[in-house]
Amino acid sequence: MSGVPPLPSFADLTVTVDSGVAVIAMSRPAKLNALTRGMRRGLAEMLRHYGGGSHARGVVVTGRGKAFSAGMDLREVTGPELDLPAEMELFNDITRAALATEVPVVAALNGIAVGGAGEMALSFDARIATARAAISWPETAAGLTVSNAASLFLPRLAGASRAMCLIMNSARLGACQALDLGLLDDIVEPDDLIPAAIRLIHRWTQPGSSTAAHLRLMRPSLSAVEAAMAREVAAVRQVQESGIAQAGIATVLTGHGT
Known part of the structure; x- marks a missing residue:
């Protein structure tokens, strides 16, 4: 796996x-790793690059600093040209890329995972966290809707x-609550977070293992995922057209700007 072709550089990844x-x-710790459009595009491209099986045995996604990610960067999507369906599709493409990999994808939650970031983690094959991690779905109260086929993955897991x-x-779930509900697979010490995720991938990808075949079998079907994402895009279009989403975003930015 030496000689991996270089990827284009992506800001904050x-x-x-x-x-x-x-x-x-x-790697945007000052903004709690809030995901810009460029970061979402970059994550999807990196997953496709490293997920083919020739460049890596697996992929770990984590955050720098005290947060996994605060979710979508709401400051980037305000204004009269707001297009929430397009923003959601950038999240959905991360899920598509993760589900198309030939190798395991593991979320290493070093801190809070909010909204689309937590939903992104649900679409991965495993989730390992530290005790300070948490998962939060603020969308309903904020007039927004879930993404990343969370309407499929969350019932499937919990x-x-x-x-x-x-x-x-x-809801906002602490790490122990999320583990009890089946949304996390393990809680480890902070210094062991990345090593634990790597060890898990190594266990799943021993030489001669039928890993790729079982990933295809155990992941939900692409048709089911696409159907869930289509419903979610339709829902976010509805809340945008009603004005609920714009009001919710304004309230969040006024009180809790990322």
Whole structure:
């Protein structure tokens, strides 16, 4: 896996290959790694590049600083040209890229994962976190809607009734709560977060393992994922056209700007 062709550089994203595993870090800590359009495009491209099986045994996605990611950078999407369906599609393409990989994709949650960032993590094959991590879905209270096929992945992981309550209550789950609900696979010490994610990928990709075949079998079908994302895009279009989303974004930026 030496001689990996260089990727174009993406602002606020870094990648290192550690023990054959590509570790992608969202590197905008002063803004809690809030995801710009460029970062979302870059994540999808990096997943496609390293996920083909020839450049890495697996991919880990993590954040720098005290947050995994505060979700979509709302300051970037304000104004009269707001197009939330287009913004959501940039998130959805991360999910498409992750599900198309031939190698495992693991989220290493070093801190809070908000909205689309938490939903992105749900679409990965595993999630490991530190005790200070949390997952938050503020969309309902903010007049927004979920993305990344979360309407499929969250019920799949936590059960339909729990998923309904989590979304409708705009819940924030600590790491232990998320582990109990099946949304996390392990909680480790901060210094062991990336090593633990790499060890998991190594266990899943031993020589001779049928890893790629089982990833295809165990992941939901692409048709089901695309159907969920289509419903989510239709929903966000509806809340934008009603004006609910614009009002919610303004309230969030006034009170809790990223």
